[in-house]
Amino acid sequence: MTRQMTGAEMVIQALIDQGVDTIFGYPGGAVLPIFDELFQQEEVRHILVRHEQGAGHAAEGYARSTGKVGVALATSGPGATNMVTALTDALLDSIPMVCITGQVPTTLIGTDAFQEADTVGITRPCTKHNWLVRRIEDLPGILHEAFRIATTGRPGPVLVDIPKNIQFQTGTYENCKGKALTQYHPAVKAPDAAIREAVELMAAAKKPILYTGGGVINAGPKAVALLRDFVKMTGFPITSTLMGLGAYPSSGKNWLGMLGMHGTYEANLAMHDCDVMVCVGARFDDRITGRIDAFSPNSKKIHIDIDPSSINKNVVVDLPIVGDVGQVLEDMIAAWNARKPVQDKAAHAAWWKQIDGWRAKKCLTYRPSAEAIMPQYALERLHALTKDRDTYITTEVGQHQMWVAQYYGFEEPNRFMTSGGLGTMGYGLPAAIGTQLAHPGALVIDVAGDASIQMNIQELSTAVQHNAPVKAFILNNQYMGMVRQWQQLLHGNRLSHSYVDSQPDFVRLAEAYGAVGIRCSKPSELDDAIEEMIRIDRPVLFDCHVVSLANCFPMIPSGKAHNEMLLGADVSDEEIETAIGTAGKVLV
Amino acid sequence: MMIVAGQSQSAYFLEEELPSTERSHTLSVLVDNEPGVLARVVGLFSGRGYNIESLTVSEIEHASHMSRITIVTTGRPPVISQIMHQLGRLVPVHKVINLTWAGDALERELALVKVAGKGEIRDEALRLAQAFNARIVDATLDSYVFEITGAPADIDRFVGLMKECGLVELARTGLAALARGKAGI
Numbered sequence: 001m002t003r004q005m006t007g008a009e010m011v012i013q014a015l016i017d018q019g020v021d022t023i024f025g026y027p028g029g030a031v032l033p034i035f036d037e038l039f040q041q042e043e044v045r046h047i048l049v050r051h052e053q054g055a056g057h058a059a060e061g062y063a064r065s066t067g068k069v070g071v072a073l074a075t076s077g078p079g080a081t082n083m084v085t086a087l088t089d090a091l092l093d094s095i096p097m098v099c100i101t102g103q104v105p106t107t108l109i110g111t112d113a114f115q116e117a118d119t120v121g122i123t124r125p126c127t128k129h130n131w132l133v134r135r136i137e138d139l140p141g142i143l144h145e146a147f148r149i150a151t152t153g154r155p156g157p158v159l160v161d162i163p164k165n166i167q168f169q170t171g172t173y174e175n176c177k178g179k180a181l182t183q184y185h186p187a188v189k190a191p192d193a194a195i196r197e198a199v200e201l202m203a204a205a206k207k208p209i210l211y212t213g214g215g216v217i218n219a220g221p222k223a224v225a226l227l228r229d230f231v232k233m234t235g236f237p238i239t240s241t242l243m244g245l246g247a248y249p250s251s252g253k254n255w256l257g258m259l260g261m262h263g264t265y266e267a268n269l270a271m272h273d274c275d276v277m278v279c280v281g282a283r284f285d286d287r288i289t290g291r292i293d294a295f296s297p298n299s300k301k302i303h304i305d306i307d308p309s310s311i312n313k314n315v316v317v318d319l320p321i322v323g324d325v326g327q328v329l330e331d332m333i334a335a336w337n338a339r340k341p342v343q344d345k346a347a348h349a350a351w352w353k354q355i356d357g358w359r360a361k362k363c364l365t366y367r368p369s370a371e372a373i374m375p376q377y378a379l380e381r382l383h384a385l386t387k388d389r390d391t392y393i394t395t396e397v398g399q400h401q402m403w404v405a406q407y408y409g410f411e412e413p414n415r416f417m418t419s420g421g422l423g424t425m426g427y428g429l430p431a432a433i434g435t436q437l438a439h440p441g442a443l444v445i446d447v448a449g450d451a452s453i454q455m456n457i458q459e460l461s462t463a464v465q466h467n468a469p470v471k472a473f474i475l476n477n478q479y480m481g482m483v484r485q486w487q488q489l490l491h492g493n494r495l496s497h498s499y500v501d502s503q504p505d506f507v508r509l510a511e512a513y514g515a516v517g518i519r520c521s522k523p524s525e526l527d528d529a530i531e532e533m534i535r536i537d538r539p540v541l542f543d544c545h546v547v548s549l550a551n552c553f554p555m556i557p558s559g560k561a562h563n564e565m566l567l568g569a570d571v572s573d574e575e576i577e578t579a580i581g582t583a584g585k586v587l588v
Numbered sequence: 589m590m591i592v593a594g595q596s597q598s599a600y601f602l603e604e605e606l607p608s609t610e611r612s613h614t615l616s617v618l619v620d621n622e623p624g625v626l627a628r629v630v631g632l633f634s635g636r637g638y639n640i641e642s643l644t645v646s647e648i649e650h651a652s653h654m655s656r657i658t659i660v661t662t663g664r665p666p667v668i669s670q671i672m673h674q675l676g677r678l679v680p681v682h683k684v685i686n687l688t689w690a691g692d693a694l695e696r697e698l699a700l701v702k703v704a705g706k707g708e709i710r711d712e713a714l715r716l717a718q719a720f721n722a723r724i725v726d727a728t729l730d731s732y733v734f735e736i737t738g739a740p741a742d743i744d745r746f747v748g749l750m751k752e753c754g755l756v757e758l759a760r761t762g763l764a765a766l767a768r769g770k771a772g773i
Contacts, residue, residue: 124628125635129679132623149679182620184679309673312666 002174007139007167008033011100014143016043017175020071022062022437023047024055028075029115030102033167047437047466050458052079054430056086057456060095061431064417065392066438067220069150070097076104077115080161081122085424087157088126092421093243094218096155098146099127105165106134119161128156129184133163136171145181153186154307155218186306190323195331197319198278198302203341205276207351208236211259211288214243214420215281215305215325217413223326224413227280228252230329233336235348237355239267241282242405243420250409256355257364260288261556262402265363265565266355268554271296272562273354279303281325284314285421286587294561304328363554363567364406373523375400375475375546379407379447382473385530387411390442392435394418396428396452399481399552404447426455429472433459436468443471443534450476451500453541457509463539464514471533471540474506477548485551489580510541521545559584612641612662613688614695614765615672618773620680621647621655628678629657638663638671642740644762654682656773658763683773687765695765699743704731705754713753720746731756 005013011034015023024047027035038046049055052074059070070090074083080101090097104113120132129149131142139162146158202208216227224247231238231254238248239259248255257264259271268290271277277299282288284303289295292314301317303310304325311320321328366376393408394417395401401418410416417435419427432446446453453474463470475481483498507517516536520529520543533540553568557579566579619625626645633640642660647653661671668686675684687693701722703713710730717724717734720742726733736746740763747758767773 120624121627124624125631134623153677182679183682186677307677309670309677311673313670316666 002172004170005173006033006037006170007133007136007162008037010139010171010173011143011162011167012037012041012044013173013175014140015071017177018069018144018147020044020069023071023073024049024058024062024434025073026050026052026055026075026079028079028102030076030104030164031073031079031100031167032102033164034073034100034102034162046073047433047462049430049462051456052082053085053426054433054456054459054462056083056097056099057089057424057427057430058434058437058459058462059097059099060086060090060093060427061394061417061434062438063090063095063097063434064093064431065414065435067414068096069147070095070434072097072099073101074099075102075115076119077117079115080117080119084122084126085422087123087159089419089422089424089427090157091126091128093419094155094214095157096150097157098150099157099159101159101161102167103132103161103163106163107165109163119159123159126157127159128154130159130161132161133166136166136169139166139171140173141176141179141181144176144179148178148180149182149184152184154215154310187322188306188324188327190304190321190328190331192331194319194321195328195335198321198332199335199339199341201276201300201302201319202234202236202278202336203339203343205236206344206347207270207273207275207354208234208278209256209270209274209276210236210238210278210280211240211271211282212238212244212247212280213241213282216244216247219281219325221413223324223329226326226329226333230333233333235343236278237270237352239263239271241285241288241420242418244282245405245416246410246413249411251411258405260285261290262406262552262554263556264406265361265554265567266358268556268562268565269358270355274299277301279305279317280329281305283310286314289315290556290564291559291561296562361567363565366550366568369547370523372547373521373526373544375403375477375550376407377523378473378475378526378544378546379403381526382445382447382530383408385527386443386445386534389534390439391415392417392432392439392442392444394428394431394435394444394446396446396448396455397423397425398449398452398483399477399485399550400447400449400452400475402482402552403475408447425452429453429456429470430459430462432470432472433463433466433468436463436470437466444468445471445473448472448474449481450474450478450503450506451480454504460510460513460515460539460541469537469539471542473533473542474544475546476503476506476543477546477550478503479548481550482552484549488551489557490585506541506543510539513539515539515541517541517543519543519545555579557584558587610662610664611688612660613668613686614693614763615659615661615675616683616685616687616765616773617657617659617675617681618683619655619657619678620682621653622680625655625680626657628680629659629675632674632678633659633661633671636671636674638667642762644764658765660763685767685773687767690767693765693767695739695763696737697740697743697763698735698737698761699747700725700759701734701736701747701750702731702756702758703734703750703754704756706730709753713750716746716749716753722746
């Protein structure tokens with residue numbers, strides 16, 4: 001079925017054919033024809049943001065909470081450059097995203113025309129792939145291929161840059177959904193030999209551990225179910241990266257908590273002491289490994305990843321398995337059941353006993369306060385009062401983000417949207433809006449810091465306009481908390497420019513935007529205030545005043561190994577100041 | 589070792605132990621000849637801090653719009669392996685072959701060498717050019733331009749000698765390389 005239509009019509013038609021119901025964007029000169037088509041149809045809903053970066057993060061939140069592709073639309077020049085942070089964020093966290101940008105007409109490209117930027121040049125290193133469409137004949141194929149590339153293999157952002165004259169030209173449209181335009185076909189099935197070898201290693205393990213990541217969630221609900229079966233089948237303890245939280249329920253008995261720089265004592269010590277490590281859809285990021293030459297020194301490492309370049313990139317592994325996590329887990333479960341291995345029960349019991357010893361440290365303990373709200377307490381209460389609801393959490397970046405990972409237990413995947421790889425302050429509020437629009441009846445909370453929330457605060461206006469009743473729960477300590485913590489650790493407590501003076505009055509700011517503001521500074525009033533926030537069916541800024549100098553522990557200081565953690569309860573100021581050695585100081 | 593887009597990476601799973609010393613490697617990369625493909629490859633090298641010693645690119649199949657990029661880079665085997673996998677995941681890349689690992693590959697380069705001088709030094713330049721099988725492609729009363737084709741090391745030697753014979757300037761094409769034997773890429 002082919003039809004004649006303009007380039008702008010093709011964009012909308014391709015979105016419809018791809019099943020896209022919501023896109024996030026901002027108009028401008030070079031995308032006016034596409035906005036004109038948007039105006040004349042009702043199948044695709046356009047969410048007008050206040051800044052293109054917001055559109056990008058909203059598309060990310062939409063994508064991560066649904067498993068579908070997030071779509072963003074922006075104009076040429078500044079529209080496209082404002083999108084760069086969101087694209088890079090999606091690339092590092094493997095979020096499927098299609099970004100469509102307008103471009104100056106082909107006849108003006110290269111003339112430094114008004115709002116001209118080399119968008120494909122600028123976004124080449126921050127997209128999985130991108131195109132500048134030079135001919136109307138190429139447009140339908142490229143639009144559909146963009147979706148295929150964004151979603152297959154390791155997901156990522158794809159950008160299609162469309163000059164304005166191409167948007168006006170008429171050509172032949174064909175729905176070529178799923179038809180490959182390029183030779184990109186990543187392998188999903190791993191070799192049987194690798195699967196068998198992995199089963200042998202796991203069967204013989206005495207101190208095994210599963211280390212899982214965002215790849216499990218990206219692989220979809222089936223992969224998540226298989227992971228849970230896999231844990232049940234093997235009895236292995238399981239830990240996860242920030243991006244993988246929720247794939248295994250935090251209430252599950254094999255759960256050790258998050259690992260890495262701000263991971264739990266038990267997760268990091270188990271990683272350090274294990275004899276077989278099964279890494280599933282994670283990438284041995286530096287936040288996870290700590291000092292690389294002391295990382296899990298005595299283990300055989302199995303690494304399951306769909307991206308061959310992730311393997312041996314940071315940590316040399318013994319058994320790489322390149323394939324889709326869901327497919328590989330399915331094959332491994334089948335191979336395990338066929339072999340019916342006899343596990344060393346005594347060794348496993350001893351391993352769990354050791355783990356229980358580490359758990360007994362209760363590394364997430366903090367000093368409670370009756371006068372002021374401890375940030376950890378605020379998150380414990382938020383969790384307690386929202387866990388039985390249909391709740392989605394997003395975060396900004398910093399201490400509050402790590403406290404969410406530590407104190408907010410996730411039971412299901414796709415419930416936690418956060419900027420892991422890039423660490424983008426300003427991600428959480430637009431991501432919450434994208435999430436809320438995908439799940440209209442749900443409770444969507446952006447846990448924020450007082451600094452981060454101001455990086456994309458303008459999107460509150462988007463939330464009000466589109467009736468997205470998101471809640472920004474701000475842990476307000478008047479500092480860029482994580483920056484301050486590092487200054488304390490690294491720079492003799494000289495708090496250079498990390499104190500946020502002349503903060504806005506968040507309550508009045510919310511009101512100015514047409515949202516609702518709530519302030520709370522007493523532990524005794526916190527529960528009621530949170531309940532009130534939940535009850536309000538409008539966007540809310542919740543200004544939660546917490547103690548200003550709390551630090552985020554446990555922590556593996558830069559340049560240190562997993563078994564050199566700082567724990568919160570017993571750490572002295574002197575220990576904090578000398579925690580990072582000379583070599584660690586140059587690390588981030 | 590070869591990385592083929594879309595095929596199982598079993599060769600990777602069975603990757604053999606390789607010597608751990610740093611040395612130069614010749615990579616042959618088969619790509620779609622589309623706008624920006626060279627920028628993607630070069631950007632990958634600069635963005636991830638890899639080194640390019642030589643780079644040649646030209647279309648090799650007009651009908652299917654395929655180009656071959658030949659890159660000489662230096663690194664220890666894990667780095668080279670990482671470079672190959674990073675190249676392999678670029679969408680327009682069809683295949684990445686390490687010709688150095690594949691064995692004794694054929695490597696050829698062309699150079700144009702301009703020398704100027706009179707008398708004895710001019711005669712010496714001519715004699716050396718004959719010994720290296722270099723062709724004269726331009727001559728004036730006081731200059732020559734030689735064309736020489738050969739392995740890069742041979743060209744290095746010839747150029748080194750020409751420095752003593754009035755070398756004025758030099759243009760080199762970079763490497764063209766193929767594996768020996770009947771198998772194709």
